[in-house]
Amino acid sequence: MEIMASAPGKVILFGEHAVVYGQPAMAFAVNKRAFINLKPGSGEKSIIKSSDLNLAISIDLNEEKKDFKREKKSIINYIIAALYEVHDGSPLDIQLHLEIPVGAGLGSSAAVTVATLAAAYQHHHKKISTPQLAKKAHEVELTVQGRASSLDTAVSTYGGLIYLNEHGEIIPLNFNLPNSMVIGYTSYRGNTAVMVGSVREKRDRFPEIMDPIISSIGRIASQARKLIAEDDMDLNYLGELMNINHGLLDSMGVNTKEISNMIFNARRSGAIGAKITGAGGGGSIIAFCPGKIDEVLRVLQKTDYALQVDLSRTGVKIH
């Protein structure tokens, strides 16, 4: 029997980097998904294919497990690591279809991980709760990446708008935001581990200066949570919090000239808030642009890549 499972990509709205130091953060699921088709394989080995990524590999899942520390962080490895967790090793035929652009900071690896786990559990007729699935997916990301925030995998599992509180608890939020988010991204992708490491060095060097910055980012996430809960929330305030958060990311040293130009171009074209999303050092921005989506898309696409993303309430799903 063929199973199809899918999970959404995510955007970090507030709190990247500070989350590493126990601060709250906020992210939402987008209407771009990773789809996994899984069925019993016809050959001796398992086949993993993605025509979107022009990838096809065959692997014997019964053989010795891969050591992901020595592997390139290919998206395929998240599929394999997820299968190691759930599957017995018999040959499978797996197809990955990715609506999420890779390298745009939209959490393609978390979405693929969650979708693969969901498909594999379904294949084995095993039930798993949403929190357990999110937890398992986080473990898979840890296995492949060495370290990872639990936020990405939580968002891909739950969908919607997710708050990660200061105790590391996942809190789905009610929200009533207009669909006015644009992602801009450069072809140069920052290295997350390098960025996280350089922030840590700065923090170790200047704790008295960096600690208030880190806690201020946490307070932005917490303030945004309160704001979004208001019936008559002022959208401009949310935008302003994004702008403040961006400056604090700049102070952490993860801004670049190209990112900064995207930020200011988006704001000048009508975005009421724009910030780095993700680890920075290249990579992506998110711009909040009610009534100005086309203008912001146009200006960003002049120099870089950009796409509209809508908040999606749909988390992981068996089709």
Added chain:
Amino acid sequence: MEIMASAPGKVILFGEHAVVYGQPAMAFAVNKRAFINLKPGSGEKSIIKSSDLNLAISIDLNEEKKDFKREKKSIINYIIAALYEVHDGSPLDIQLHLEIPVGAGLGSSAAVTVATLAAAYQHHHKKISTPQLAKKAHEVELTVQGRASSLDTAVSTYGGLIYLNEHGEIIPLNFNLPNSMVIGYTSYRGNTAVMVGSVREKRDRFPEIMDPIISSIGRIASQARKLIAEDDMDLNYLGELMNINHGLLDSMGVNTKEISNMIFNARRSGAIGAKITGAGGGGSIIAFCPGKIDEVLRVLQKTDYALQVDLSRTGVKIH
């Protein structure tokens, strides 16, 4: 008898905006000065001339005093306001020569104020101590501008590197810094009062978020003071503190696309630190570039104005 007095311009190294909230700040005098030549006038009115600025006015200092609140903030008004404080009203012939570019964030008004006061006291054979002169110059700036930090006038009076502590006390610092400072400035000058007001609004809206940012800027100034006192200070640390301070100014909303491009261009050309200097919203940056002055000047001059400034130990001076 003709008197010539001069006073240096200044650059704010750390703490702009946060200083408004009682945080410490640091600034230094530069080797660009304002010169005032003052002698008894030959006509019925006083004459104030500056061939550098292509300005010449005649004014009867015995007439009713100007209401500076209703005046354009011309540099001439600082001369007039200084004379109101010291001079009896008899006709004077005054020439202003300005090495300091106006609008580059180098504190031309404070330098002109201090030099005029010094010349006028000398003209009347009145002695005044350095702290008293700095205080009087600050009062003159307050009269003309409505509000002003005491830091600019202190630096123009004392010369050298000045720390304004959290109690508003002026502390001259010993220093042993290489002459490696470059100022970049755009033709678009930010409006200081507007910038200070918008930071205040942001702080009133989000005190829990902005207060740690403001105090973090204060800690940067205080950390820089300790660093500069070290015999074997690491210049890179000073640069890093400038970079962190810049991000915090961005989070306050006073960065612009043009300023940000200057900042990143300077850093990519070898500046180990670069930040907004002054109120932002346009205006100036300061880049610290040991061994890379020419490279940084060249890249900034491609799009904007730039000049090297050296720290000067010479404060106000009667020639």
